[in-house]
Each structure stands twice: as C-alpha cells, then as structure tokens.
Amino acid sequence: MRLFDLVEAQHFCTPISAYKPGLGQSLVAFHRGRPRSSPLSEGSADFEIHRTSLLNFVERWILFGVANYRRALDMFVASNAPWAQVTLYYSSFYAANAILGMFGVWISQEFLVDVSNGKANGQVLHVSRNIKSPTGVKGSHRVFWDFFYEGHTIISPWMPTKLKEATEAVSGDRTWQINARNNVNYDMAGAYDSAVQFSRSFDVRHWRDIPGPLGQQLDVSEAMLRLALYFVGELKVRSFAFEGLGSGPRERVFRELVSKAAPSLVNKSLFRELIF
Numbered sequence: 001m002r003l004f005d006l007v008e009a010q011h012f013c014t015p016i017s018a019y020k021p022g023l024g025q026s027l028v029a030f031h032r033g034r035p036r037s038s039p040l041s042e043g044s045a046d047f048e049i050h051r052t053s054l055l056n057f058v059e060r061w062i063l064f065g066v067a068n069y070r071r072a073l074d075m076f077v078a079s080n081a082p083w084a085q086v087t088l089y090y091s092s093f094y095a096a097n098a099i100l101g102m103f104g105v106w107i108s109q110e111f112l113v114d115v116s117n118g119k120a121n122g123q124v125l126h127v128s129r130n131i132k133s134p135t136g137v138k139g140s141h142r143v144f145w146d147f148f149y150e151g152h153t154i155i156s157p158w159m160p161t162k163l164k165e166a167t168e169a170v171s172g173d174r175t176w177q178i179n180a181r182n183n184v185n186y187d188m189a190g191a192y193d194s195a196v197q198f199s200r201s202f203d204v205r206h207w208r209d210i211p212g213p214l215g216q217q218l219d220v221s222e223a224m225l226r227l228a229l230y231f232v233g234e235l236k237v238r239s240f241a242f243e244g245l246g247s248g249p250r251e252r253v254f255r256e257l258v259s260k261a262a263p264s265l266v267n268k269s270l271f272r273e274l275i276f
Contacts, residue, residue: 001114001134002126003103003151006158006234008118012104015238016052027053031111031127039116040125050106050113050125052239058101059241059250062228065094067258069221074262076207081198082184082191085214088221089181093141095224096148102231103155107131107147109140141178149174163230166223170216177220180213 004012030049040047068091075084100106104125106113112131117124133146152167159167170176183190197212210218238250246253 003154004118009103011120013235013237025053042123054101055239056241058098061094061098065091065225070258078195078199082194085217086185088217092221092224095228098228102235107144145174163227166227
C-alpha cells in the first residue's frame with residue numbers, strides 16, 4: 001500500500017470550491033460501476049468524483065468519530081461500560097479512516113484504493129478488488145487495521161511527537177482493538193467482567209484512570225481523534241460533507257450536531273415497565 005507524502009496530500013486535499021451535485025456519493029456504489037482495476041487519473045471526471053466523495057467521507061468520519069466519543073462518555077456507568085468501549089472503538093475506527101483518506105487511501109470490504117503516482121497535477125490512484133492485507137489476516141476490520149498500522153511509517157514523520165502513539169498498535173498487536181471490542185460485544189462473560197471491573201474501580205474524580213481495556217481504548221480513541229483533527233487542519237480539508245445536516249464552518253456544525261443534548265425520552269418510553 002502506498003500513501004501520499006505530506007506535499008502530495010496537500011494537493012489531493014485542495015478545498016472543493018463549490019458544491020457540485022453528483023460528485024459526493026457512495027464510493028462503494030461508484031466503484032462497483034467502474035471497469036475492474038481501472039486507475040483513477042487526476043483531471044478525469046472519475047478522479048474528481050472519487051476525490052470529492054472521499055473528502056466528504058473524511059469530514060463525516062471525523063464527525064461520527066467525535067460524536068461517538070461524546071456519547072461514550074454518557075455511558076460511563078457499570079451497566080453500559082461494555083457498550084461505552086464498543087462506541088469508543090468505532091470512534092477510533094472512524095478517525096483512522098479519515099487519516100488514511102487524507103493521504104489518498106480508502107479501504108472497504110470490496111476495494112482498496114491507494115496511490116500509484118503522487119505527483120501534483122498528475123496524481124493517479126490504483127483500485128484493487130482482490131484485497132490482501134499485509135500480514136494475511138482475514139475479516140474486514142482486521143484487514144483495515146493491518147493496512148493502517150502498515151502505513152503509519154509513511155505518515156509518522158509529519159505527526160506531532162505527542163500524537164505518534166495514535167499510529168502504534170497497542171502492545172504491538174494490530175488486532176488488539178478488535179479483539180478487545182469483540183470480547184465485550186459478543187461474549188457475555190467479557191461484557192459482565194467489564195461491568196464488574198468498572199463498578200469496582202471507576203471514580204469520577206479520576207475518571208481518566210480507568211484500568212483495563214476500557215481505559216486503554218479511551219486513550220487510543222482520543223489520540224486517534226486528535227491526530228485526525230490535526231491533519232484535517234494542516235491539510236486544510238474543506239468539502240460539502242454536511243449537506244442536509246448543517247451548514248457553515250465545521251466547528252459550527254460540530255457544535256450543533258455533537259454538543260446538542262439528546263431528547264429526554266425516558267418518561268415517554270417503556271423504561272419504567274422494564275425495571276419495575
């Protein structure tokens with residue numbers, strides 16, 4: 001897998017100057033309709049559709065990453081500790097997708113798009129349908145993280161030192177986040193152990209000092225989000241990602257969509273019937 005370097009990424013992320021209907025769309029659907037393995041060459045209509053859509057995705061991934069981080073904090077009670085960890089996992093996953101996207105890489109269950117030529121005004125992206133991860137792991141998320149950690153050495157030189165931990169696999173294990181998520185998401189023993197550990201150790205006065213996988217996932221997710229936000233600022237990403245949800249600067253949209261209090265529906269629901 002090849003990524004853009006910083007200068008090449010700056011060119012690829014050149015802000016979209018005007019909204020163009022039809023350019024921001026599902027990349028999966030778009031690539032399913034293209035000739036197999038046909039490259040994307042800068043200057044072509046297909047390249048611009050892919051670029052615009054990917055830059056939209058970058059901003060949306062960051063929006064959902066920040067939103068999941070925000071909502072995970074609402075679940076810091078014992079009975080929701082497992083799902084708080086799952087939610088933080090997806091916060092990290094979205095942020096990591098955004099980071100790769102800014103450097104020209106997009107990975108789905110069906111496609112891998114990476115860089116063939118990074119030179120400005122002559123950029124070419126390679127599209128592959130037969131995805132093989134660097135270490136041969138299987139499963140869409142395992143494949144994604146395998147590629148992400150493989151590519152971190154290319155991105156690393158342009159990171160602030162304090163954020164480099166975001167691209168380092170936990171304990172050197174590229175599948176740690178997935179395994180930790182699966183343990184609380186699919187194994188009731190793991191989920192219950194997480195709730196018990198949280199109940200015994202959580203102190204709101206020292207809420208960052210959470211032991212075990214939940215605390216580790218919190219650290220990873222925060223670092224990944226900070227890195228995504230750092231690069232989106234450095235590369236001056238600006239698209240029309242939030243059409244239909246909000247308008248104006250990214251900061252305003254985030255405040256409106258993420259900071260907004262959730263509706264109070266408990267007393268309007270079946271909640272009391274479920275606990276009494």
